[in-house]
Amino acid sequence: MTELNGVMMQYFQWYLPNDGIHWQQIQAEAPALADAGFTALWLPPAYKGHAGIDDVGYSPYDLFDLGEFEQKGAVRTKYGTREEYLAAVWAVQAVGMQVYADVVFSHKTGGDVDETLKAVPVDRDDRNQAIGPMQSIQACTTFTFPGRNSKYSNLTWTGQHFDSVHHNLLQPDDSKIYGTKPKTFETELNHYYGSEEFQLACAIDTDHPTVQEELKRWGEWIVDTTGIDGFRFEGANHVRPTFFSEWLAHVRRYARRKLFAVGDYWAEDVEALHSFISRTGGQLALFDVPLHYNFHRASRAGGHFDLRRLLFGTLMREQPPLAVTFVENHNSQPLRTLESVVEPWFKPLAYALILLRREGYPCVFYGDYYGGHYVAQGRDRQPHEIWLNSHRFLIDKFLYARKHYAHGPQYDYFDHPDCLGWTRLGTPEFPKAMAVVLSDAAAGAKWMEVGKPNAIFRDLTEHIPVVVRTNDAGWGDFWCLGGSVSVWVEV
Numbered sequence: 001m002t003e004l005n006g007v008m009m010q011y012f013q014w015y016l017p018n019d020g021i022h023w024q025q026i027q028a029e030a031p032a033l034a035d036a037g038f039t040a041l042w043l044p045p046a047y048k049g050h051a052g053i054d055d056v057g058y059s060p061y062d063l064f065d066l067g068e069f070e071q072k073g074a075v076r077t078k079y080g081t082r083e084e085y086l087a088a089v090w091a092v093q094a095v096g097m098q099v100y101a102d103v104v105f106s107h108k109t110g111g112d113v114d115e116t117l118k119a120v121p122v123d124r125d126d127r128n129q130a131i132g133p134m135q136s137i138q139a140c141t142t143f144t145f146p147g148r149n150s151k152y153s154n155l156t157w158t159g160q161h162f163d164s165v166h167h168n169l170l171q172p173d174d175s176k177i178y179g180t181k182p183k184t185f186e187t188e189l190n191h192y193y194g195s196e197e198f199q200l201a202c203a204i205d206t207d208h209p210t211v212q213e214e215l216k217r218w219g220e221w222i223v224d225t226t227g228i229d230g231f232r233f234e235g236a237n238h239v240r241p242t243f244f245s246e247w248l249a250h251v252r253r254y255a256r257r258k259l260f261a262v263g264d265y266w267a268e269d270v271e272a273l274h275s276f277i278s279r280t281g282g283q284l285a286l287f288d289v290p291l292h293y294n295f296h297r298a299s300r301a302g303g304h305f306d307l308r309r310l311l312f313g314t315l316m317r318e319q320p321p322l323a324v325t326f327v328e329n330h331n332s333q334p335l336r337t338l339e340s341v342v343e344p345w346f347k348p349l350a351y352a353l354i355l356l357r358r359e360g361y362p363c364v365f366y367g368d369y370y371g372g373h374y375v376a377q378g379r380d381r382q383p384h385e386i387w388l389n390s391h392r393f394l395i396d397k398f399l400y401a402r403k404h405y406a407h408g409p410q411y412d413y414f415d416h417p418d419c420l421g422w423t424r425l426g427t428p429e430f431p432k433a434m435a436v437v438l439s440d441a442a443a444g445a446k447w448m449e450v451g452k453p454n455a456i457f458r459d460l461t462e463h464i465p466v467v468v469r470t471n472d473a474g475w476g477d478f479w480c481l482g483g484s485v486s487v488w489v490e491v
Contacts, residue, residue, distance in 0.1 A: 005402050006361060008040040008100065009033065013367040013388070014330040015374035016078070018053045023080035026088040030095050037399030040098035040260075042232050042363065046077065046085050050110030050201075053078050056330075057102060058234055059201065061110040062145050063218050064152040066225075071147035072110065089226050098229035100260060101222065105215060105247075106238040108157065109201035111140035114169055117159045119178035130179075137178055138169040141202050152221060155214050163205040206243040219251035223259075230260030233284070237265045237272075241279035248283050262286065262324045262361075266331065266338060268293050270313045277322055285322040285361065287329075288315040291354075292340065295327055299346035303441035303483070306417040310353070320359035327351055328365040334386045335376045344389045345483055348461075349438045351391065352485045355398040356436050357422065358410050369395055397460050397487065405434035405489050411449055419444030421478065425451040426490075433457075435468075435478040438485035445479035450490070457488040467491070 011026060026041065033041070045057025048065035052072035055061075065071055066082040075081065080088075089099045119137045123129040143157035159180055168174045205211055222228065233244065244263065252259050261284035265276055270290045277286065291314040298305040315323035327350040331338040342350055347368060354362040366372075371390030378384045407430040413421040418441040424434045433450040435457060450457070450470060457468045457476065463486050470476040480486040 005406060006039040007037060007355065007364065007399060007402065008042055008098075008324075008361065009038050009364045009366065009369065010326070010329055011041045011366050012044040012079075012330065013333060013365070013372055014056055014336055015333075015372070015376055015386075016056075018078045020053065020076050020078070020080050022078070023084035023088040027084075027091040030088075030091045030097065034095040034097050036396055037403045038097060038364070040100060040229070041092055042100040043088070043102060044079060045102045045104065045234075046079065048072055048077055058104055059109045060104045061108065061143070062148060063103075064221065065145070065148055069145075069147035069151075071145065086226060089228060093227065093229075098260065099226075100230040100232050100262070101226070101228045102232045102234060104234040105204060105206065105243070106235040107201045107203050108143060108162075111142055111157075111202065112144045112146065113140070113142035114138050115141045115159050117141065117165075117178075117180050119165070119168075119180045121176040122164075122179050124177055131176075136170075137165075139165045139167055139178075139180075139202070140169070141165065141180075153214065153217060155210070161205055161208055161211050162202040163207075164203040166201060203238070206240055212243075212246075215247060216250050219247060220254050223251060223255045230262075233261065233263045236263030236276065236284075236286070237267060241276050245280045245283045260285075264331075265289070270315060270318060273315055274319065277319060282322060285324050286315060287363070288323045288325045288360065290314045291316050291323075291325055292327065292329075292332060292342070295342045295346065295350045296332070296340045298440060299341075299343035299350075301440070303418060305440060307420050307438075307440060308414050308417055310414075310420070316354075316357075316360045323360040324363055325354040325360035326363040326365065327354065328368055329363075330365075333365075333367055333388070335378050335384060344391075346440065347389075347391050348394045349440065349485045351395055351398055352436055352438060352487065353420075355395075355402050356406050356424075356434070356487065358406070358424075364395060394461060401434060401460055401487050401489060404430060405432050408433075409451075413446045413448050416444070418442065419446065419480075421446035421448050423448050423450045432490040434490070435476065435488040436485065437478050437480040437488070439480050439482060441482060443480065443482045445477055447475060447477055449473075449475050452490055456491045458491055460487040460489050461485065 046066050048062045049055025050059040050061050053074045067077045068082040092099050120130050120134045121132040123131050141159040164179050263286050265286050311317040332340045367388040368391050372388035375385045408425045408427040411423045419439040421437040426433050433452045451474045453472050453474045455470045468476045478488050
């Protein structure tokens with residue numbers, strides 16, 4: 001998508017109300033989003049979760065229930081019904097945007113029947129180390145999906161389809177992790193905690209032939225049913241990498257089209273991301289989590305972050321074709337378990353960087369575009385009222401600039417700890433040039449080449465009312481206000 005200057009939006013935030021109108025909202029908003037310059041929407045999980053209408057979608061119960069069956073207390077999901085979901089997908093595609101479905105392959109939760117299993121308790125910090133003998137436990141690992149009554153699939157999931165669980169009903173206060181098979185945890189994964197194979201609830205055994213067959217069958221079904229254009233995989237670091245490449249190869253062959261794919265691998269260490277990319281043969285992109293953390297730290301540094309290092313240790317710098325760049329998401333927003341907020345004053349700078357450079361496939365967060373308000377429990381177990389600032393005015397400006405000006409050669413001026421700049425020189429199809437300047441401290445200026453002699457540039461952000469004129473050689477003195485960004489476009 002980067003060669004097309006594609007931009008996706010994560011069209012949800014964690015604390016949306018459970019009013020069931022989200023799919024309807026997407027259908028209504030699709031034309032305006034396409035006009036603004038978005039080319040794809042990443043939608044929240046569409047299937048039934050353990051908590052029914054209260055489930056954000058990351059506690060998956062039944063992948064085949066898109067809000068069609070009376071299960072977990074309701075027919076609809078948090079976001080609406082199957083019919084409304086399909087209508088939303090097709091409305092988005094009708095205005096020229098793609099749709100990416102959110103998928104969880106790491107675990108299932110909310111089983112229908114308890115089951116007695118043989119399992120071994122393991123050390124939470126090193127899951128390859130047993131902390132007790134094999135024993136009988138009781139776990140909710142049988143999934144019969146009674147509301148669906150075998151429609152679309154007749155598989156009953158049982159303990160044999162999972163390789164670890166996080167509960168033992170024989171000991172209600174027990175929170176140990178249990179390996180349900182006499183085997184080690186997956187060695188393909190990052191070795192945090194010995195292995196990151198277990199995430200929560202009932203961890204899916206992707207080595208099991210029946211599981212592989214069922215998930216491939218679901219992939220065929222979801223493509224046929226919805227016509228989606230790609231996938232976002234939750235918790236990619238909790239599933240063996242080769243499963244993704246095998247599954248994607250199968251579904252892409254079946255669909256006879258590329259199908260975009262991006263994994264959620266929440267690791268600040270870029271080397272872990274490189275390793276995953278290598279193990280998957282580059283078959284899916286990854287969110288640039290290290291870049292997000294650089295934004296987070298810079299926004300908290302009060303102008304003392306060295307902006308020259310802003311791209312160090314990031315996929316945007318080291319593997320740009322496979323970098324999905326973002327500023328904020330549902331994991332990092334206030335009160336979430338991975339809270340790492342980028343402060344509001346810095347977000348325009350961060351969005352300018354991901355939207356107006358040639359590297360990466362940028363993703364705009366719903367909460368940053370529309371703003372938001374919610375009350376939720378924090379780590380102190382107390383309720384907190386949160387307001388999310390809308391940055392739509394400037395994001396729309398950046399989207400316009402990306403579409404019309406962010407083309408051609410890129411010259412970087414990353415030569416000052418507090419002030420960065422770069423230029424885009426245009427192409428025959430998009431001949432107008434652009435210069436971007438940002439500062440995390442005092443007002444700054446950059447002497448930069450735009451390749452347009454004696455041309456006039458205006459600040460698209462409207463922060464600076466005067467114009468800049470380039471010299472006979474196509475250089476100009478472009479500037480910005482303190483703690484701000486200016487986008488200078490050729491008139």
